[in-house]
Amino acid sequence: MFEVIVGIIERVALATADNVDFFEGRLADTYKTGEEGRDAIHLYPFITEKTNFGVSTDLSIGFWRIDSPRNGNDDRRKIVASMDVLSDLFLDALEDEADVEFVSVPKKEPQYQSLSPSYSGYFVTIQLNVLKPCV
Numbered sequence: 001m002f003e004v005i006v007g008i009i010e011r012v013a014l015a016t017a018d019n020v021d022f023f024e025g026r027l028a029d030t031y032k033t034g035e036e037g038r039d040a041i042h043l044y045p046f047i048t049e050k051t052n053f054g055v056s057t058d059l060s061i062g063f064w065r066i067d068s069p070r071n072g073n074d075d076r077r078k079i080v081a082s083m084d085v086l087s088d089l090f091l092d093a094l095e096d097e098a099d100v101e102f103v104s105v106p107k108k109e110p111q112y113q114s115l116s117p118s119y120s121g122y123f124v125t126i127q128l129n130v131l132k133p134c135v
Helices: 002-016 027-032 073-095
Strands: 020-024 039-043 047-050 054-066 100-102 107-114 119-131
Touching: 002 020, 002 039, 002 054, 002 073, 002 119, 039 073, 054 073, 054 107, 073 100, 073 107, 073 119
Parallel strands: 020 039
Antiparallel strands: 039 054, 047 054, 054 119, 100 119, 107 119
């Protein structure tokens, strides 16, 4: 089910906007995230629990854009607001996936100059049920 979950998240992420790159893995991998002018959607490691219908999983997903340390508060606010919109578009598309059921309401937290080099954006956590693929 790992490949199914990652595949769903990647497909939805890449369909969300033209200027999005998808990454998965450890926090340290985020340091390779995103080129200037491109946004990044990063799926962090997750835990799954097997159920009768497939799996239940708690996902953490980052929505990031490079943020120069020279940016002022107004520029940073625009970056965070853009990642808020991107995360909403992603969550709307994810909710439309046939094999996905939201167990919880997504929790979203703005991020200011997180990681290194500097990124700002949004961090989202959500619990999903992912159905077994039909064979």
